Amino acid sequence: MSSEDLQDTDTEARFEFKKEQKSALKADKGLTEETIRLISDDKDEPEWMLERRLRALKQFQEMPMPTDWPGQPDLSEVDVDEIVPYIRPDVDVRAGVDDWTELPDDIKDTFDKLGIPEAEKNALSGVGAQYESEVVYQNMRDRWEEKGVIFCNMDEAVQEHEEIVREHFMTKCVPPSDNKFAALHGAIWSGGSFVYVPEDTTVDMPVQAYFRMNSEGMGQFEHTLIIAEENSEVHYIEGCSAPKYSAFNLHSGGVEVFVGEDAHVQYSTVQNWSKNTYNLNTKRAIVEENGRMEWISGSMGSKATMLYPSTILKGRGASDNHITIAFAGEGQDIDTGAKVYHNAPNTKSTIESKSISKDGGRTNYRGLVHIADGAEGSSTAVECDALMFDNESTSDTMPYMEINESNVDVAHEATVGKIGDEDIFYLQSRGLDDDDAKQMIVSGFIEPITEELPIEYAVELNRLVELEMEGSLG
Amino acid sequence: MATLEINNLHAEVAEEGGEQILRGVDLEVASGEIHALMGPNGSGKSTTAKVIAGHPAYEVTDGEIVLELDEEDVDDIDVELSESDYRWNLLDMEPNERAALGIFLGFQYPAEIEGVTMTNFLRQAINAKHDERQELFADEADLDEAADEDEDAGYETSPMEGPADDGEIGVAEFQELLTAKMELLDMDEKFMQRYLNAGFSGGEKKQNEVLQAALLEPAIAVLDEIDSGLDIDRLQDVSEGINALRDEQGTGILQITHYQRILDYVEPDHVHVMLDGKIAKSGGAELATELEDEGYDWVREEAYEAA
Numbered sequence A: 001m002s003s004e005d006l007q008d009t010d011t012e013a014r015f016e017f018k019k020e021q022k023s024a025l026k027a028d029k030g031l032t033e034e035t036i037r038l039i040s041d042d043k044d045e046p047e048w049m050l051e052r053r054l055r056a057l058k059q060f061q062e063m064p065m066p067t068d069w070p071g072q073p074d075l076s077e078v079d080v081d082e083i084v085p086y087i088r089p090d091v092d093v094r095a096g097v098d099d100w101t102e103l104p105d106d107i108k109d110t111f112d113k114l115g116i117p118e119a120e121k122n123a124l125s126g127v128g129a130q131y132e133s134e135v136v137y138q139n140m141r142d143r144w145e146e147k148g149v150i151f152c153n154m155d156e157a158v159q160e161h162e163e164i165v166r167e168h169f170m171t172k173c174v175p176p177s178d179n180k181f182a183a184l185h186g187a188i189w190s191g192g193s194f195v196y197v198p199e200d201t202t203v204d205m206p207v208q209a210y211f212r213m214n215s216e217g218m219g220q221f222e223h224t225l226i227i228a229e230e231n232s233e234v235h236y237i238e239g240c241s242a243p244k245y246s247a248f249n250l251h252s253g254g255v256e257v258f259v260g261e262d263a264h265v266q267y268s269t270v271q272n273w274s275k276n277t278y279n280l281n282t283k284r285a286i287v288e289e290n291g292r293m294e295w296i297s298g299s300m301g302s303k304a305t306m307l308y309p310s311t312i313l314k315g316r317g318a319s320d321n322h323i324t325i326a327f328a329g330e331g332q333d334i335d336t337g338a339k340v341y342h343n344a345p346n347t348k349s350t351i352e353s354k355s356i357s358k359d360g361g362r363t364n365y366r367g368l369v370h371i372a373d374g375a376e377g378s379s380t381a382v383e384c385d386a387l388m389f390d391n392e393s394t395s396d397t398m399p400y401m402e403i404n405e406s407n408v409d410v411a412h413e414a415t416v417g418k419i420g421d422e423d424i425f426y427l428q429s430r431g432l433d434d435d436d437a438k439q440m441i442v443s444g445f446i447e448p449i450t451e452e453l454p455i456e457y458a459v460e461l462n463r464l465v466e467l468e469m470e471g472s473l474g
Numbered sequence B: 001m002a003t004l005e006i007n008n009l010h011a012e013v014a015e016e017g018g019e020q021i022l023r024g025v026d027l028e029v030a031s032g033e034i035h036a037l038m039g040p041n042g043s044g045k046s047t048t049a050k051v052i053a054g055h056p057a058y059e060v061t062d063g064e065i066v067l068e069l070d071e072e073d074v075d076d077i078d079v080e081l082s083e084s085d086y087r088w089n090l091l092d093m094e095p096n097e098r099a100a101l102g103i104f105l106g107f108q109y110p111a112e113i114e115g116v117t118m119t120n121f122l123r124q125a126i127n128a129k130h131d132e133r134q135e136l137f138a139d140e141a142d143l144d145e146a147a148d149e150d151e152d153a154g155y156e157t158s159p160m161e162g163p164a165d166d167g168e169i170g171v172a173e174f175q176e177l178l179t180a181k182m183e184l185l186d187m188d189e190k191f192m193q194r195y196l197n198a199g200f201s202g203g204e205k206k207q208n209e210v211l212q213a214a215l216l217e218p219a220i221a222v223l224d225e226i227d228s229g230l231d232i233d234r235l236q237d238v239s240e241g242i243n244a245l246r247d248e249q250g251t252g253i254l255q256i257t258h259y260q261r262i263l264d265y266v267e268p269d270h271v272h273v274m275l276d277g278k279i280a281k282s283g284g285a286e287l288a289t290e291l292e293d294e295g296y297d298w299v300r301e302e303a304y305e306a307a
Ligand SMILES: Nc1ncnc2c1ncn2[C@@H]1O[C@H](COP(=O)(O)OP(=O)(O)OP(=O)(O)O)[C@@H](O)[C@H]1O
Pocket: B013, B019, B021, B039, B040, B041, B042, B043, B044, B045, B046, B047, B048, B057, B108
C-alpha cells in the first residue's frame, strides 16, 4: 500500500494492514542463553543488565506454566520456543529518530495510518513509537525537556540514565520472580518507554507511546518504567496493535510505575491485538504518601488476555483508581482485573470494571483487594458490571478480598446482565436498526470509562467497540 | 394523508404454547384524527400498541396491519416512487423500518438507557430515521449508486477523527429544532445532558415520549397511557404537545388511556373500548364520559348479548 492509500482507509483497515517484514536483525525462534546474549550484545548493554536477563531466564525455566488458577484462560498453545523474541527493524538511528520523515516509508506509513503523528501535533507532550522490538521514533516538546522531564525509549535509558534504571528496573516493583511471564519478560524485554518527571513538575499534556507488532509469530516484550518524583504529575498513554497472522503472537509487556509523595500518575492504554495474540502482562505501581495512581485500560482483541494492573499503596493517604473495560468476541478469553494492596493507613482505592461478551466469548473479572493489618481508615469500592449479548457468551467475576484490618470501609457491587430486549426494542422503535441499537447500549455501558479518556481515545475506543460488534476485526 | 389499518389482528405470546392475547382487533386511524383506546386492565391495549410497532415478543397469527400513504407523506423522498411505495404491510417489517415509515410508539413504560445522553440519542434517532426512509423508498439501482458514492468519499478529516460526519441534520439545525420542541413541552434544557430516561420521574419520562414524537414527526403516533403519572401542569403541557402534533404535522393519534382527564384536553374524534383482545364498542367523545360514569360492565354485557 502506498501512503496515499493508507490515508484513505477506515479504522478497520488501519489495524488490519500488514507490512512485508524487513529487518536488520532477527533472532532465531525460541529462547536460549545464546539468544539472550545476542539481544544484549546487539543492544550493547552494560554487564549488569545481561546478568539480570540471564537470571530471569533461569527463573523462567524453573517456573511452571500457570495452570491452577480457577477458570484461567487456556495457555497450552503458548510455546515460547515457537516465538521469535527479537526483531530489530532496519533503521539507522538506534534510539529512534525525532522526525517522522526520517523513517523508512513502510514504517512511517504504519504509524500514519494509526494516526499517531496527527495526534502528536494536536494533543500530546511527547510521542514514542515502537515497531517490532525497537522504538523507532521518539520526540518530546522542548519545554518539558528544559524542565528535566525525560521521555525516551527504555534501551536508551539503560545507556543514558544507567544509575536510576539500575535502581528501579525489575527490582522493587516487578521482580522477574513475580510470575512466569514476568520472568520471560525480564529475560528478553526490548524497547518500551522510560518516563522521568522531576519534583514539582506537572506535565500537562499526555505523553504517548505506541507499540506495533508487525511480523508473524513474534513476541513483543516492551518495558515501561515511569518515575514521578514528589509532587509531580504525568499522564502516560499507551496504544498497541498487531495485524492478524496465522501463527500466534505473544505480547508480554512489563510496566513499573513509581509514584512519589503527593505525585499523580495516570496510565491509560487502549489495546487492540489481533485475535491470535496472547496478551500476558505484568503491570504494577508503588505509591508513596498521598500519591495517586490511576489505571485506565481498554482491552480489545487478543486470543487470550491475562492482565491485572496492580497498585501497592505504600504511603499513608495514598490512593488508587482502576478503570478497565474488556471486550470478548468469538473464541476470545479476556481475563482482566485489578489488584490493590493497602499497606498503609488512610489509603483509598476504587475499582470499576466493565466487560462485554458476545458470540461465545468469555470475560472474567479477577480482582484482589488486600487491606493489611494496621491500614486503618482505609477504604475500597469495587464495582464490576458485565454485559452479555447472548446465552452462548460467558461473564465471570472473581473479586477476592483479604481484609486484615477492622477499621475500614469496604464496598462491593457486581452486576451481570444480558443486553435487554426491551431496551433494544425501545431504540428500534425510534428508528435505529438492531445493530445500531445494540451499539448504542454498549457505548452507554462503557461511557463512564470513555468519559475519562482524552477525546481522541474515547472516539477510537468507541470505534473499536463498534468494529468488534460487527465482528469484522480479524 | 396516512391511514393505519388494522384488520382482524390476532396475536399471541411468541413462545411454546404462548397465550393468545389479541383476538381479532379492527381499527383504522387516519392522519389528523384522534382516537382514544380504552378498556379494563389486561384487555390487550398495550399489546396492540406493541404489535403495531413490531415487538418481537408477540407473534401475529392472523390479520394484517397496513399503512397507506399518499403524496404528502413522502414529499421528502427524492427518488421516483412506484405504486407499491404507498402501501406497506407492516407485519413484514422491522420495528425501525416501521418507525421510518412514520409509526411512533409512546411507551407505557419507557426503557432507561444508561450512558447515552438525550442529545446524542435524539440526533441519532432523527438521522437513523432519515437514512432508513431513503433506503426503504430507494430501489436497488439507487442503492448501488449510493454505495459507490460512499466508497469514493474517503477521509475529509484526519484518520484519527474518522470520516466526516454525513449526519443529515446538522448540529445547529438540530439544536434549534430541539429548543423549539422543548419549549412547547415546557421541558428544562438540562435534560439534554442527562442519560436517556435514566432516573427520570414517571412524569418526566412521559413528557420525554411526547418530545420524541414531536422531533420524529410521525404519521401515526400510538401513545400508551401517556397521561399516567402526570401532574396537572404537565398534563396540560403534554396535551398541548399532542395537539400540536396533530395540528401542525397532521399526525394521527391513537391514545390509550384509562381516564377522561386527558381527553378534556385532547379531544378524541373516536373512542374505542377493548375487551378480551377485541374492540367491543366504538363511539364518539361521549362514550368516554359514559365509561367514566358507569365503568365497563355494561359494555361487557352488550358484547355478551351480541355474541
Ligand atoms: N409477553 C407476555 N407474556 C405473557 N403474557 C403477556 C405478555 N404480554 C402481555 N401479556 C398478557 O396479555 C394481557 C394483555 O396485556 P396488555 O399489557 O396488553 O394489557 P393492557 O390492556 O395494556 O392493560 P393495562 O391497562 O393494565 O395496561 C395481560 O393479561 C398480560 O398479562
